Amino acid sequence: MTLVSEDEAEPIHSAIVRKEAWTLDAVRRLRAEADKRMKEGPWTVTSDRPKGIDLDPHDYYSEAPYWWPNPESPDGSYVRLDGQVNPSRFLANKTALNSMCDAVLTLGTAAFLLDDSRYAQRATRIIQTWFINPKTRMTPSLDYAQAIPGLNNGRGAGILDGRAFIRAIQGMEFLAQTGAWDPRDQAAVRKWFEEYLHWLTDSKNAGEEKASANNHASWWTAQVAAVATFVDDRAATQMSFNYYRDHIFPRQIRGDGSAPREEARTKSLSYSSFNLEAFTMVCRIAQVHNTDLWSVHTRSGATISTVIDYLQPYLADPHKWSKEQIADFQNDSLYFLAFAGMGLKKPEDVALFRKLERPEGSWLCLVDLMVGRWEAAAHQTRH
Numbered sequence: 001m002t003l004v005s006e007d008e009a010e011p012i013h014s015a016i017v018r019k020e021a022w023t024l025d026a027v028r029r030l031r032a033e034a035d036k037r038m039k040e041g042p043w044t045v046t047s048d049r050p051k052g053i054d055l056d057p058h059d060y061y062s063e064a065p066y067w068w069p070n071p072e073s074p075d076g077s078y079v080r081l082d083g084q085v086n087p088s089r090f091l092a093n094k095t096a097l098n099s100m101c102d103a104v105l106t107l108g109t110a111a112f113l114l115d116d117s118r119y120a121q122r123a124t125r126i127i128q129t130w131f132i133n134p135k136t137r138m139t140p141s142l143d144y145a146q147a148i149p150g151l152n153n154g155r156g157a158g159i160l161d162g163r164a165f166i167r168a169i170q171g172m173e174f175l176a177q178t179g180a181w182d183p184r185d186q187a188a189v190r191k192w193f194e195e196y197l198h199w200l201t202d203s204k205n206a207g208e209e210k211a212s213a214n215n216h217a218s219w220w221t222a223q224v225a226a227v228a229t230f231v232d233d234r235a236a237t238q239m240s241f242n243y244y245r246d247h248i249f250p251r252q253i254r255g256d257g258s259a260p261r262e263e264a265r266t267k268s269l270s271y272s273s274f275n276l277e278a279f280t281m282v283c284r285i286a287q288v289h290n291t292d293l294w295s296v297h298t299r300s301g302a303t304i305s306t307v308i309d310y311l312q313p314y315l316a317d318p319h320k321w322s323k324e325q326i327a328d329f330q331n332d333s334l335y336f337l338a339f340a341g342m343g344l345k346k347p348e349d350v351a352l353f354r355k356l357e358r359p360e361g362s363w364l365c366l367v368d369l370m371v372g373r374w375e376a377a378a379h380q381t382r383h
Contacts, residue, residue: 001173002166002229003281004370005288009177012373013113022372027114030365034110034119037103037362042129044136048092053153058139060097061154062161063089064146077150083266083326094145094161097138100130101168106362108171111178113369120180123171132188140196143205156208156216159200163219166226166281167363169193173230190231197227197236210243213251214261215271218278221248225285237289244282245296255300257310268323269314270330276307280336280343287343294343308340308349315356332358335367342374350375 001009016023046057055061065085067078107123110116129136145158172189175181200206200223209220221244228236252259252275262271283304286293297303314321315337318329334356341349350371357364 001170001288002226002285003170003288004173004366008370008373009112009174011377012369015373015376016113016369017115020376022376023369025359026365026368026372029359030106030110030362030369031114033106033362033365034114034116037106038118038122041100041103042126042136043096043100043103044129045093045096045138046136048096050090053147055144055153056139058137059144060093060138060142060161061090061144062094062146062158063091064148064155064157065089067148067151069149078148097161098164100126101164101171102362104175105167105171105366108173108175109362109366111180112174117178117180120175120178123175124181124185127172127175127189128185131192132185137192140192141199141203143199143203154205156205156212159206159209159216159220159223162196162200162223163278165193165196166222169226169230170366193227194231194233197224197231197233200224200227201236201239214259215275215278218248218252218275218282222278222281222285225282229285229289240282241286241291241293244279244286244293248282249279249293249296249304250298253298253302253307255298255302255306257302257306257308259307263323266324266326269311269318269321269325270327272311273315273329273331273333273336276304276311277333277336279304279307280339283343284339294340304340305344305346308337312352315352331356332360335364338367338371342371347375347378 016027045060049055049057050061053061066082067080068084068086070076070079103126104123107119107126111120111123131137142154142158142162144154145161147154176186200220206220209216211217221240224236225240228240252261254260259272259275262268262275265271283293294304315331315334318325318331321329334353337349337353337356341347341353353371359368
């Protein structure tokens with residue numbers, strides 16, 4: 001699988017069946033999330049379309065967050081205000097994509113770990129609507145993502161919208177383990193992601209992101225790694241791992257662990273953390289596939305541990321951060337501490353994750369179960 005190895009998945013499942021203490025709270029939360037998702041969706045890009053833009057109804061469309069109408073030229077091109085989110089931009093497709101991916105993760109995970117076929121049936125319907133049904137499916141590209149009104153109908157930065165697919169992929173892999181997912185539907189979804197991978201590796205917009213040398217390139221690499229492992233494209237998988245090792249980490253990080261391109265932003269702590277999240281996602285996927293990227297280092301010797309140590313004081317207390325941060329720091333994506341702690345065998349990072357996490361949503365339920373299994377295995381080893 002992509003983020004959870006098969007050597008981890010079955011022990012977690014068995015521990016849940018035995019009602020081991022470390023599983024109980026996460027299972028309760030996961031079941032509640034799955035029950036909620038049973039009543040939501042399905043979602044499709046075809047139900048909400050932007051006005052005045054000539055696109056195929058199956059094309060995903062979103063608008064860039066930091067671009068605003070120009071007060072000096074209301075009918076002209078938008079202007080950029082970095083870090084200031086325009087609340088009136090077109091968001092319907094992005095909201096639907098995020099909801100779909102979260103639902104597939106939730107229901108697929110719950111179907112496998114909780115042995116409940118109702119969740120599997122609901123997940124398959126949501127997947128059919130978004131990826132398969134000719135009337136409602138999304139075109140497998142992000143050509144029209146993060147558009148800027150008056151300037152373009154989409155740009156490379158739209159790659160970031162696709163990072164939600166990583167969680168959906170893990171949900172689908174759990175769903176496949178249940179035996180309740182029609183093999184024909186599995187093949188159709190695999191074909192969709194093969195086409196999306198082709199877009200990620202060959203399109204102009206994706207190529208710009210790959211070369212961006214900031215968090216966009218990091219998330220491009222994470223998506224390629226996840227999608228390539230899902231469709232079993234070993235050449236693309238290895239390419240993504242090599243790209244992280246040779247280009248992403250060593251070219252973005254200074255000797256002290258800082259990321260200068262992220263620190264140049266108006267939300268510098270948020271983007272530094274966001275970039276680290278992508279790093280750990282790639283390293284985690286590689287770890288599941290028996291490749292060590294945790295030990296990658298820069299010429300000056302900085303490693304991902306250096307980055308975590310550099311940011312750690314500010315994750316717990318963002319007010320200590322002295323660089324520009326024009327919005328409150330949201331510390332609800334700190335699962336990278338859990339991934340890194342497990343990958344680097346550093347219990348102190350896992351402990352910080354436990355201390356700082358906000359245990360909301362099925363994603364953190366899954367991470368909590370992964371961490372619980374890791375801690376239980378370590379305890380057994382010591383004894």
